[in-house]
Amino acid sequence: MTAPADTVPASQTTTPALEVRDLVVRYGSGRKARNAPPAVDGVSFDIAPGETLGLVGESGSGKSTIGKAVLGLQLPSAGAVRVHGQDITSMSLKKRSTQVADLRVVFQDPYSSLNPARTIGQTLVEPLRLMGIKGSEALLKARSGLESVGLPGDAIDRYPAQFSGGQRQRIAIARALVCDPKVVVLDEPVSALDLSTQAQVLNLLADLRDQRGLSFLFIAHDLGVVRFLSQRTVVLYRGQIMETGPVEAVNSTPRHPYTVALTAAAPVPRPAEQAARRAAREAAGFGTAGAAAPSATGCPFVPRCPLATDVCVEQRPPLRLVGDTRTACHHAEQVRAL
Ligand SMILES: Nc1ncnc2c1ncn2[C@@H]1O[C@H](COP(=O)(O)OP(=O)(O)O)[C@@H](O)[C@H]1O
Ligand code: SF4
Ligand SMILES: [Mg+2]
Missing domain, CATH: 3.40.50.300 (P-loop containing nucleotide triphosphate hydrolases)
Incomplete structure (x- = not known):
């Protein structure tokens, strides 16, 4: 071509x-x-x-x-x-x-791009669910996604307000990469x-x-x-x-x-x-x-x-x-x- x-x-x-x-x-x-x-x-x-x-x-x-x-x-x-x-x-x-x-995206604003009412785990599992990956397999992927951006796996149960701007952008990167x-x-x-x-x-x-x-x-x-x-x-x-x-x-x-x-x-x-x-x-x-x-x-x-x-x-x-x-x-x- x-x-x-x-x-x-x-x-x-x-x-x-x-x-x-x-x-x-x-x-x-x-x-x-x-x-x-x-x-x-x-x-x-x-x-x-x-x-x-x-x-x-x-x-x-x-x-x-x-x-x-x-x-x-x-x-x-x-x-x-x-x-x-x-x-x-x-x-x-x-x-x-x-x-x-x-194909995935990371936006500019780490404060508005994460839903404040959802735990980090819920945010990371959602795109996996749409791809048909559920339950413990999805949670495992979400945890390893957080670790790959330098955050502890237990961040999964916390909310966006508990993180700094830089940490939130790491979470947004983990969300973008969780579906490979x-x-x-x-x-x-x-x-x-x-x-x-x-x-x-x-x-x-x-x-x-x-x-x-x-x-x-x-x-x-x-x-x-x-x-x-x-x-x-x-x-x-x-x-x-x-x-x-x-x-x-x-x-x-x-x-x-x-x-x-x-x-x-x-x-x-x-x-x-x-x-x-x-x-x-x-x-x-x-x-x-x-x-x-x-x-x-x-x-x-x-x-x-x-x-x-x-x-x-x-x-x-x-x-x-x-x-x-x-x-x-x-x-x-x-x-x-x-
Ligand atoms: N939803 C929209 N409706 C109408 N015009 C828009 C909209 N979004 C962006 N624009 C216009 O399109 C042009 C390009 O905007 P944008 O792509 O946001 O630029 P950049 O990201 O480089 O700042 C600008 O003139 C902007 O005003
Ligand atoms: S206006 Fe300037 S930038 Fe545009 S073609 Fe002419 S010399 Fe080049
Ligand atoms: Mg722009």
């Missing part, structure tokens, strides 16, 4: 663990919704078995919408989602919960945690991935966090892929002006360096996130881009290989100068 030109390939030889093809998601209904720009606009990527793909972009760029479309929580307007070659694009949530054990999935969508799994807890949870995720050969779609707004866990990065802006490639190349030699702006905006621990980065970003002439809406036909980054010319307004740039990354920019060759 040959991947289309704008697809982000995982591997030429194996069936990808997850395939997303030409995904379009529009919210709402009626003429107004049809005329509004889609939240996700023609996104394609693959994730190989055992690989982590980082999906990064500012708030509102469409990351969670992609995650929701993959998980069946939002019906795509167009495009396809396949897990190990199986097309699950239009499969109902009910059917997925009993048939698609391969192959693909896990992680939607900003550490964004709500303090820095030292973030590092612990990221290390745990890396260990579990490597032990079990998991594939992760790892969603974050911070390139630095993505870098820690991912092999490849997809940079998203207004629902479109701006740049993609090996994580080191995207971080160290970005070829898209938006990636440059995102890198400059990433938080760093030293205030002086932060101020220098902000000054450099302003000197380069980047607009802010609230800039005017772009034209529907051209590059979405036009209103914020210091390199924009007429061709950028008129033609949407396709993804093409420039250096070590694929970038959707007419003037990618000039980006080094920014």
Whole structure:
């Protein structure tokens, strides 16, 4: 099978663990919704078995919408989602919960993602029950799931309120992994945690991935966090892929002006360096996130881009290989100068 030109390939030889093809998601209904720009606009990527793909972009760029479309929580307007070659694009949530054990999720907020009225045991046993695993076998799996994320087996009889944010996120990870999935969508799994807890949870995720050969779609707004866990990065802006490639190349030699702006905006621990980065970003002439809406036909980054010319307004740039990354920019060759 040959991947289309704008697809982000995982591997030429194996069936990808997850395939997303030409995904379009529009919210709402009626003429107004049809005329509004889609939240996700023609996104394609693959994730190989055992690989982590980082999906990064500012708030509102469409990351969670992609995650929701993959998980069946939002019906795509167009495009396809396949897990190990199986097309699950239009499969109902009910059917997925009993048939698609391969695909699970961890959400951002450890406080709202666990039901406060249920014990941890009840929370962990529920997905197993849907898969037909019950009784002592389910309890055994729930206990071993808790131990695999570094929590004692007796946590099973306690309630979410008795745990810290980091512990709750470990429980959410145990719930995601209890059915032995192959693909896990992680939607900003550490964004709500303090820095030292973030590092612990990221290390745990890396260990579990490597032990079990998991594939992760790892969603974050911070390139630095993505870098820690991912092999490849997809940079998203207004629902479109701006740049993609090996994580080191995207971080160290970005070829898209938006990636440059995102890198400059990433938080760093030293205030002086932060101020220098902000000054450099302003000197380069980047607009802010609230800039005017772009034209529907051209590059979405036009209103914020210091390199924009007429061709950028008129033609949407396709993804093409420039250096070590694929970038959707007419003037990618000039980006080094920014
Ligand atoms: N349920 C919804 N109804 C209407 N618009 C939505 C809904 N969820 C998200 N959006 C819009 O879709 C766009 C992408 O949102 P989202 O996928 O949540 O972005 P991100 O996760 O990158 O912050 C935003 O403009 C957001 O306002
Ligand atoms: S295509 Fe033009 S407007 Fe878009 S990022 Fe490249 S230079 Fe900027
Ligand atoms: Mg989000």
